[in-house]
Amino acid sequence: MGINSSIKSISCLYECSTDERIEEVIYKTVKNFDRHIDMFTIINWASTRWFEMLIPIYWLFERRKEDWLIKLAIKLRAQGFDFKVLYENWPYENPQAFGHWSQMNHVVNQAMAIKSLALFSRISKKEEDKKFAELMMQKLSDCHGTAAGIFTGDECLSGTSPIQGTELCSVAEFMYSLEHLIQITGDMKWADKLEYITYNALPAAISPDMWTHQYIN
Secondary structure: OHHHHHHHHHHHHHHHHOOOHHHHHHHHHHHHHHHHHHHOOOOHHHHHOHHHHHHHHHHHHOOOOOHHHHHHHHHHHHHOOOHHHHHHOOOOOOOOOOOOOOOOOEHHHHHHHOOHHHHHHHHHOOHHHHHHHHHHHHHHHHHHEOOOOOEOEOOEOOOOOOOOOEEHHHHHHHHHHHHHHHHHHOOHHHHHHHHHHHHOOOOOOEOOOOOOEOOEO
């Protein structure tokens, strides 16, 4: 969970601060990560969030056209959890039994993974990868959707009962995923979805001054 999300966050920090030291930090970290996964394949959170590392990889590649970066992206796709297989054979139409926690239907993982194959489509060039988010969205909406536009989860997908809530983290990550889907596909339905989430699901979880929030809303 740590390195994928942390390096992504640092690349976002550069966009805000333009601190030139950040590029070298990301470069050295990603280089070490590349060597590491040749010996120790990614597991657990790193596996279910492999695609997050694509964001700083692409960010670096736009600055340093080094082929090993693209090869690293392919290694991550090969080692990472296959959400495509999961959603094409969807086993989570209903909530799991109480206390049965799972990486595979963890709500924040789903919110993040919606952009996964769209991100990888920059390498694969496959239209089906760009459109995979549509399948995910259909399954999540049909089985776990809410009127606020988000899907339930506390912490795992929780069905369509109106008394079920969702994590604030999933709202924020879903919004971030939608931003990437807009950039990659140019499809304005994702912009409409982002606007709906921003003005419905997000305000329900955060105080007006943005100093407090609810974990589940």
